[in-house]
Amino acid sequence: MKQVTMRRLFAVGFVLVMLAPIMLRAAEPQDIIKYRQNVMKANGAHLAAAAAIIQGKVDFKNQLDAHVRALQTFTSDIPALFPKGSDFGDTRAKDAVWDKRAEFDKRAKNLKEKVAAFARAVKGGKREAMLAAFKDVGEDCKACHKDFRKKEEE
Amino acid sequence: MHSSRVTRTALFKLAAAFLLMVVAATPAGAADDVMQRGEYLFRAAGCAVCHTDAEHKGAPLAGGRALKTRFGTFYTPNITPDDETGIGSWTETDFDRALRKGRDDEDEYLYPAFPYPSYTHLTDTDVRAIWAYLSSRKPVHQENKPHDLKWYVSYRPLIKFWQMLYFKPGPFQPQPDKPAGWNRGAYLVTAVGHCGECHTPRNFLGGLEESKRFSGNPDGVDGADVPNITPDKKTGIGTWSEGDITEYLDTGMTPDGDFAGDIMADVIDDSTSHLTRDDRKAIAVYLMSLPPIETVRHEHKHNKKKHRKEDYE
16 A cells, blocks of 8 residues: 555656656746736836826826836846747747847847937936937837737738 | 119119029929929838838839738839839839829739729829939839749739729829818828728738728738728727827837837838828828728737647757
């Protein structure tokens, strides 16, 4: 009786150990993909929210700083969101993200600088400068999506 | 007496000088106006989006961009004024025929991958202006790449029948009961900007399904799922405001902060962001006035494809 239990335990353990790499591998990319999609969505949401304040559509000037700070935090290392192996599953990231890594890293760095410039413009508080800097950030989003994100249903 | 004569002489001189200025300025000024108008319309019509092979860093307007469709791959032609490989030997009449009748300088039928079913609604003045601007571009010597089409569409004369079925030539008809802004938007969307060419589903012969105008095309160019731009709340842009559309056509930002990335990003960069704010707004006004059409959303294909490929690794 005791021996049977032990043997069964060993068997289950053995199977688990054998399956572990597969299970871990299978779960991990989907999590990071979901995470980066959420971060990207949050970035978009903060940028859109900041734009609405700057454009005078809504009056939440006291929250503008927080939006911009969040944007700075979450665009500070975009390449880290795209580790090797996170290229399959439910993602629209193109293979170019990994195949043309140097270019991808450069674009991410450019974005970081544009966001920093946006933050400076917001600190300066001049409407025209803020609008221009916002447009610059958007340009980068668009350009990068063009080259590194698949269209729907590709 | 003396002083009045002086005044009169001076006045006369001034008038003469002014007249000379007007005479000298008018033709040049008018030409500039036509050129400016031409450039603006050239942008609005998005010519460069398809006629430049941006992906392979091709020369502006020298063509060669691949348009993958279910009828095969079209390679856009060179529309620079190069005599041999471009349209340098064309006359304004040839250009007009291509744009509004769908036939080239040798009277051959053109594939409707070139959006003449929309351009046919352009006004005389606008066709002339676009031609003036296009003729002023830098000629680029680059041979056209032949299309790579399915056998059943490779015989050009058959396009004549397609035209009989689906091509309704004729100028834009403004609706007098609608405001000027709406009419401007209608002209920009249906004639110049030819939005419906991508955003309307096509039947098995490639004709636009008029009853589903602007409701998107799940089988769009380059395999894209082209979105529904009717104001349907669930499947279209019914939750967008006029301002949202205007903003999107300027910066590419959607109301939830996403940014356009596919061919629409090119359209925004090369075309709609160069329009005046009023024109972008007119487009929004027109789109919002369309009848909302609900479309059936389908599952995203890319997931499955990725899984299939990776499952065996």
